Amino acid sequence: MRKQTLYIVIFILSFIAGFWAYNAFADETLDCNEVSFGEYDYTDVSTNLPTRNNNPGNIRKTKVTYYGETTNESGFESFAAPEWGYAAMFDLLDRLYSGLSLSEAIYKWAPPVENDTEKYVRFVAKKTGYDRNDYKVNVNDESIIEFAKWMSVLEGMKGFSDDDVSFGYMVWDKCYSATAEMDDE
Numbered sequence: 001m002r003k004q005t006l007y008i009v010i011f012i013l014s015f016i017a018g019f020w021a022y023n024a025f026a027d028e029t030l031d032c033n034e035v036s037f038g039e040y041d042y043t044d045v046s047t048n049l050p051t052r053n054n055n056p057g058n059i060r061k062t063k064v065t066y067y068g069e070t071t072n073e074s075g076f077e078s079f080a081a082p083e084w085g086y087a088a089m090f091d092l093l094d095r096l097y098s099g100l101s102l103s104e105a106i107y108k109w110a111p112p113v114e115n116d117t118e119k120y121v122r123f124v125a126k127k128t129g130y131d132r133n134d135y136k137v138n139v140n141d142e143s144i145i146e147f148a149k150w151m152s153v154l155e156g157m158k159g160f161s162d163d164d165v166s167f168g169y170m171v172w173d174k175c176y177s178a179t180a181e182m183d184d185e
Helices: 002-026 084-095 100-108 118-128 145-154 162-184
Strands: none
Touching: 084 145, 084 162, 100 118, 100 145, 118 145, 145 162
């Protein structure tokens, strides 16, 4: 009985947190330059690198500065919370992978010299239900949320929720796509 009660309490708290976060985005109160940190201890060495770094795409460090980026000693980006990592992932997919097929995008993201890329393609295609050749990366289409979610699973991200991915998409839409539109003007 206690275990069941605990699950109910966790569910209710998760729902409240999700509702609050959704309303923060819906209210347009999100400030892309004001970053809040997640509650999980991402410095715990028992978690893997993508999880510790809140970097669901396992994005390598480059000269690009992402919203929500934090510093670390590894060769990979780190973010304040998973949604900031997902937003960066959507930004990268938008800038460098737009229009590529599912297969082409994954071969570029996770090349065979470092990965079992074909297994990666089959996994994401199976989990999303998207055809490996017909599906085209388009961050303005919400189907990208499922694509990024299953990519992050294969990249090793653990302990994230569907809300983290959806919030990451909302952060991308608010912080990155708005910036891109302003840059185009």
